Amino acid sequence: MKRTRIPYCMRLLTYYFPMMSCMPGSGTRFLVRMFTTRILMLATLAIGSVAANEIVYNRGMPLGSSVGMAAGSQGASIWIVDPDAAELVPVRVTPDEPAFNVMPSWGPGRNGIVFASNRGDTGAGLLLNIWTVNRNGSNLRQLTYDAGSNFTPSWSPNGRYIAFSSNRLSPLGSEPFAAFEQYDLWIMNADGTSPRLLHAGPVVDDDPVFSADSQRVFFRSNTSGQVPEIWVVPTDSSAPAQPLLDFAGQIVSGEDPSLSEDGTTLYYWRDPNLVSFDLATATETLLSSDALEPWIGPDNERFVYHHIDVSSGSPISDVFVSGVYGSDVIRVTATGDAMFGRWAAPAPQPFCDVESNQSVYASGEQIVLTTLRFANRMAVAEPGVRLRLQLLFGSFVVG
DSSP states (O other): OOOEEOOOSSOOOOEEOOOOOOOTTOEEEEEEEETTTTEEEEEEEESSOOOOOOEEEEEOOOOOTTSSOOTTOOOBEEEEEOTTSSSOOOEEOSOSSSSBEEEEEEOGGGSEEEEEEOTTOOSSSOOOEEEEEETTSOOOEEOOOOSSOEEEEEEOTTSSEEEEEEOTTSOOOSOTTTOOSOBEEEEEETTSOSOEEEEOOSSBEEEEEEOTTSSEEEEEEOTTSSSOEEEEEETTOSSOOEEOBOTTSOBOBOEEEEEOTTSSEEEEEETTEEEEEETTTTEEEEEEEOOSSOEEOTTSSEEEEEEEEOTTSSOEEEEEEEETTSOSOEEOOOSSBEEEEEOOOOOOSOOEEEETTSEEEETTEEEEOOEEEETTEEEEOOTTOEEEEEESSSOOEEO
């Protein structure tokens, strides 16, 4: 019997699954009940890919002459929108207030959002800290408390970590975007505890994105010079950060990295193009131009970006969605102050892929996947249907 084991963190005993019936391309969550220990454990079941259409972005962020934050501005808020809706209806997440809430990124499952904000800062400057909030605006929580500035946060797919850029070791004062002397890459637990340095470059390390298994962090670095490069570092700091190399051994130049939903392809911007990088073959493909701050979509066929228009003399910015080769462009916002659009991050890895008529063992106890339930509908899994099962805490052995 061939077995595929998923790492576990505690012993599982007796199980019953209130399963979920999923139409192809849909997904949801269910609870694994341990009757003997009365512990509820969260897992994910899906057939096909999980749709992740909503985009999170910030608006109200004014643009100065250097396309940065303008002093004396009235604040910025976090919003979400579904670009595929028949009518685009943006929904505000953070309160209407003078604070700057910027650079948002989805947490795993799209239930939480991590972002940078100067809310609560009593100073006159724009020093930013890392915050999280639920998608409905509840549970607003500050994670960092620094004299320096912290920004471009990224939540790991397994939900355990947040990576971010910070100048806490060499704060410049109250203008974090005026001069990027030294911003380093940091990581902390998702509750803000145990921050530690991942990489200290001579200039800027920022724009982190986790690999699908949460074991590595890709980021932009200016370590080798003035040309931005893509670097990678193990999440546990078991090895030093290294530049990403292509098949010819050349350092990959680019910035604003994002990862495909299956974790196999890295996307980044290299002026003026969106570029894809196959992590298995280390080969690049040039895609669309006009891709400022690009972020790949869940289907790998579209990306979200913002476009800055300076034709009127004062720069205005809006969020757009486009095919990866520049076709089918959709204007998502029309407010002139929207930036940093982000689709959902890669789904957590690893998955446990099984046939519906296969047996699944959880620490020795057999489970047979037969009946599925989704919303208010029930169905029987037909033999041969492939299921994608993931336990965020626990273990499965597939036979």
